[in-house]
Amino acid sequence: MNVQNGIRQGVSLADRYDLTKSPVLLNGTQALVRLMLMQRARDKAEGLDTAGLCTGYRGSPLGAVDLTMQKAARELEAAQIRFQPGLNEDLAATAIWGSQQAELRGEGRHQGVFALWYGKGPGVDRTGDVMRHANMAGTSRFGGVLMAMGDDHTGESSTVLHQSDWAMVDAYMPVVSPAGVQEVLDYGLYGWALSRFSGLWVGLKTMKDTVEATAVVDGNPFRQRFVTPEFRMPPGGLNIRLGDTPVAQEARMIDFKRFAAEAFSHANGMDKRIWGRPGAKIGMVAAGKNWLDLSHALSLLGIDAVEAERLGITTYKVGQTFPLDMKGFHDWAEGLETIIVIEEKRKLIEVQVKEAIFDDRRGRRVLGWHHDRTKEELFPTRYALDPLMIAEKIGGILIEEGRGTEAVKAGLARISEARRADNARDMAARLPYFCSGCPHNSSTKVPEGSRAYAGIGCHYMVQWMDRDTSGFTHMGGEGANWIGEAPFSTRDHVFQNLGDGTYNHSGAQALRAALAANVNITYKILFNDAVAMTGGQRHDGALTPMAISRQMWAEGAQAIVVVTDEPGKYPSGADWAPGVTERQFDCTEQSPQPSQTIWLTTTRFCGSGMVPRLRRRRLSAAQGL
16 A cells, blocks of 8 residues: 555556656666656646657667557657657667757747657667767757666676766766666656756666666656756857857867756755765765665675764765766865775776865875775776675775774675685586577578678577587677678688668668678578567567568579478568579578578578579678578
8 A cells, every 4th residue: 555645545556657646666667668757747847848759779778668668658648758669779869869959940849859768888889979969969958868878787688798988978978877766767857957958968877786676766756856057158058059060069068068067966966975974084985886786885894874974984976977066076075084986897986086186185095996005906897896895895995994893894704704605616507598499599500611600689699509600790790790801711601690680770781781892691681570689579660571582682682582491471472572482491401501692581480591692793691580
């Protein structure tokens, strides 16, 4: 039961998007849906006629945003919010750039469009060009843009261990880092307010620890009030405008926008002292997921708010990690002798902390990546941090500072004992493998003596199977590496696996590059109409095997053969490219020989394909859908 104003109310899972209900149970992805509804409600209460746009591309830890948005279609439509899946991340960001221009020419249906982009870290990277252009251009006065960037610091579902913060910094985008579902709501609303004030796109850092979580949260759209700081604006303000020039945009960015973001953070108290009082001697700083780590680490050392104050410790929770509120931090750091910055990956807060106190350091120490005296590594920039590691490092510093209480030493002893007890060798290890019935089980086989490349998607896993496959590229570059390798290799031909989702996203361009370079490569495109690694969603748009055959014919394929385990699967009138024929495929049969140029797998349960010959003499571009 939920109690409001002394009255018991029933609780339902349907409450998650009902703005009259609070508190509510949400996971981080559902919070993004409610966030958009909350922003629309806030605008309506202010007398503003706004609309919303959400677009992006799925990927862990934001792999279910599209499914969640689609399930909430009724609520979103009623609130004038449009969900539009992106074909890929940078095209989605370009669409959002367009949303900020909707009312500029007097043709807008609304006063502004607030927008949410979503994508995982590699998608942030590929979107960099759009981000820079659009952020320089600015946001609408009653619009604003929030970029939910899904980071995978440990590479659990990515081909790189990813941190997006510095991509944001490079484009001069502010970054907010929530430490849980409640702050996805709170920082999201703040982000749009900041975006409108400063004319900047705002990054919302999400990780599995903070967005793939479920919590009971305060979902009241009006629980926050944002303060507009006194700030000297340039002529014409900071928002998007017509007839702008790159020189003027850069000047506004460097001279005004960055400082507007800092002023907005200070005015709205985004960074806060949590424990301790002025006069403390040791300060600890963290944000987002690492704030949760720090809180856990301190509990392992027997330190709570009362003990922290007794030991002369104060903690500082950073909400906006870039640009850091220098004045707020300077005020908090007054009187501190030692500042410990707990942050994983490449240091962003630490470098700003040192800048904030550079002119009046007064012998203060800043410890972060390394210990200032011993030079030992404290909080590495590789992989990730965890509460045990943080507790060990902090405990050592407290002992060094003469604040190593018996409780702290006991906590360190317990951690040491736990580490000794957790040193048993693994008796067995199980690597991920293709699902039973998955067409990758057969489509990734290659003839004896052949070699294949993998790529992004389930077939990445084939590299640790006995399939003569090694090497991969980023999403959309599949096979383009052979353009550079082939002229310098004794091998005449390679295979390249490619999924239909990646083909649709960006992979078709790599195939065109291979055609243009006239290299001998066979693309095997698996078509199962499922982006399986992110949750089994269908790929975006209306792509079909027939459409791909026509695209490949237009690019230069002369003869195309549909190979299927289900003869007669396609009707006689199917719109294949000219010259397509059909033959039966045995699930135990190996992949086509290099002379067979395009292999198109068209079933969910067994390898099948199409094999077109390309007009170019040396190129075989076998594509498997």
